Amino acid sequence: MPNVSGMIQALYCDVNTKVRAGQLCAKIDPRPYKAAVDQEKAVLVEAEARHEKYKAELTAITVQLGLDDGNYTEIVKGDVQSGDELIISEDGGMRR
Numbered sequence: 001m002p003n004v005s006g007m008i009q010a011l012y013c014d015v016n017t018k019v020r021a022g023q024l025c026a027k028i029d030p031r032p033y034k035a036a037v038d039q040e041k042a043v044l045v046e047a048e049a050r051h052e053k054y055k056a057e058l059t060a061i062t063v064q065l066g067l068d069d070g071n072y073t074e075i076v077k078g079d080v081q082s083g084d085e086l087i088i089s090e091d092g093g094m095r096r
Contacts, residue, residue, distance in 0.1 A: 004032045004033050004036045006028040006029040006031070006033060007028070007029045008026050008027070008028055008029075009027045009028065009029050010027040011025070012024055012025050012026065012027070013025035
C-alpha cells in the first residue's frame with residue numbers, strides 16, 4: 001500500500017472526543033493515493049508484459065535446444081556420416 005500524504009477534507013472528531021475502534025475521524029483527499037495506486041498498477045502491467053515476453057523467449061530457446069540436442073544425438077549415433085551432410089542454417093539450427 002503506497003504511503004502518501006494528503007489534505008484532510010473533513011473532520012468527524014474533535015479533541016478529547018471519545019471514539020470507538022474503527023470510527024472514522026477524518027476524511028483525507030483520495031486523489032494522491034489513487035494516483036499512487038494507478039502508477040503502481042501501470043508498473044505491474046509493464047512487469048507482467050516483460051514476464052510474458054521472457055517466458056516466450058525461454059520457450060523458444062528450450063525448443064531450439066531440443067532441436068539442437070536431437071541433431072547432436074544423430075551425429076553421435078552416426079546418422080550423419082560426415083560434416084558435409086550437416087548444414088548449419090543462418091539461425092544457428094542444424095539440419096541434414
